[in-house]
Amino acid sequence: MTWVRVLVALPLGLAFGSFLTLAIHRVPAGESVVRPLSRCPSCGTQLRAVDTVPIVSWIALRGRCHACGARISVAYPLTELATGGLFVAAALVFEDVWATALLAPFLGLLFALSVIDIRHHKIPNRLVYPAILLSAAWVVVADLAGSELSAPSAGIGFLAYGVGLLIVALISPRGMGMGDVKLAALVGLVLGSLGLDHVAVAAGLGILFGGVGAIVALVAGAGRKTPIPFGPYLAAGAALATFVGGQIADAYLSLIS
Ligand SMILES: [Zn+2]
Incomplete structure (x- = not known):
């Protein structure tokens, strides 16, 4: 079908x-x-x-x-x-209809937020807050309805990625903004409902892409104070983790064990 x-x-x-x-x-x-x-x-x-x-x-x-x-x-x-x-x-x-209905609009939103961040250097609360509330409500209902989505894991993902980037933002206030922190919390929530390995892959790839992007921007002549939009990098990491997060986590674990 x-x-x-x-x-x-x-x-x-x-x-x-x-x-x-x-x-x-x-x-x-x-x-x-x-x-x-x-x-x-x-x-x-x-x-x-x-x-x-x-x-x-x-x-x-x-x-x-x-x-x-x-x-x-x-x-x-x-x-x-x-x-x-x-x-x-x-x-x-995704086989699970609950997961499909959560991840499909999530991916679309990541795309839109990336375009807005590149153009305007901001990630609007007016999109991220409703997305967090709707996703959280959806995950709780889906978990209760017996889908493969996990509400407790989503909560842990929300806190882990959100607080993690909040610490990064506080250490380097020029680079990472509060918009990035809220976006990371949303990513942690949605991907956390699939499993915390997905959140780990999203965070690892997002920070890797963002770091490479920042170095390329510096080499290309951007000043140290030029704001770098991290949103698209976090979004790219989240999108990749959505589709192949499980495989990347397994491959990584088999490499180090
Ligand atoms: Zn016209």
């Missing part, structure tokens, strides 16, 4: 991707993601319902606003496509 899971996951992912394109543009500007409905960024004309079908509308309009003809960035359909792809990947990797 794999193809059924893919057929369900793809449209949900495209729709969630549509929401994320809105969030990427509106949340950093302090605007609502619910109202008003989508508008053309150039002329402000409200988009017709037929203009908001993920990917299809952009192709049908040939990447232009129907009212003023202004170009609509290809980033919009690409974000929808990427999110659709992440949902399909989650549906293929």
